[in-house]
Amino acid sequence: MDMTIFQVESNKVIPKQGSLLVSAPYLRDYHFARSVVLLVEHSDEGSMGIVLNKPFHYVTRLNDLIPELEFGPPITVSKGGPVSRETLFYLHTLGDLKGALPLGNGLYLNGDFKEMKRYILDGNPIEGVVRFFAGYAGWQANQLMQEIEENAWMVTQIDSIDLLHPYPYDLWKQSLSQMGEKYALWARYPQYPTLN
16 A cells, blocks of 8 residues: 555645645644645745635624625625735636736636625625635745745635635635545544544
């Protein structure tokens, strides 16, 4: 039997804007255990991403944060990362939204917030089109590359996974499973093996 299949090893893919970072199964960091991060910036000066699959322990609604949206449809805000939790980010498919940053595969980040509020108040669809996040994940210069070398992250591209699903609880497992047989095995690795 090939025992190397049980060794967690990064795929050593160089990250870029629009890449997904998938945490190794043994990563125990409170903010990043079993997380999937969409990389929105990566350069020699540092990296920034949005954690896609970590809800707050309590329900946070955009309607409570933005007074103009108080009577609009209920919109959940997810935890985007541990840095600047008071900052709102939104990931969407609205390519014509002025000022939106293209990330690849039809996804965009932010843009003119007045236009976004108008989009919401006009009764346009939210689910599958836009998700809101508070905070982000950040890495200093070379920090992310060092963590990849230490096998803390696997890097993959956006495929058929629905990153805009409002309840992406299986996103970590789906992401690993799409990376091939070796990683699919790790997707089934229990989060707390001592409890088995």
